[in-house]
């Protein structure tokens with residue numbers, strides 16, 4: 001049976017978001033070169049995001065599909081609206097992006113019509129996203145305090161949350177158009 005192209009598309013968006021997330025972390029890895037604590041955590045964090053991308057890729061191929069090129073995914077849409085300039089900006093954006101993926105995966109896992117294989121992946125990735133949020137938020141607070149940039153960090157969190165909610169609204173509308181309903 002041919003896979004449902006809508007599910008292949010949805011998982012391709014998840015995969016794209018994970019790969020972009022890994023890209024953001026690689027930028028942080030460069031910027032935090034003299035912070036060994038951050039280096040240890042970033043190494044595991046990047047490994048987990050790329051593993052998440054693999055889990056979605058495998059889900060797609062297990063269904064008999066192929067990963068689709070995604071040109072207008074979550075991070076691409078965010079990138080059209082803002083470019084983080086400072087380290088605290090990048091950390092704030094990472095917190096917001098991680099929170100979004102945590103909420104989204106949790107919401108998807110709670111739907112009544114999720115197949116067991118997909119549910120297993122959703123639960124596994126959600127577990128990882130939880131500590132991702134916690135440590136990046138901790139690092140943001142630490143650096144903001146050290147650099148006297150608490151106001152900037154707060155301002156950026158607010159700005160990125162606003163952008164995130166606009167972008168997520170667009171993606172939900174697109175999803176509703178594809179699936180015929182918000183489920």
Ligand SMILES: [Fe+2]
Pocket residue numbers: 018021048049052101125129
């Ligand atoms: Fe992830």
Ligand SMILES: [Fe+2]
Pocket residue numbers: 021049098101128129132
């Ligand atoms: Fe994450």
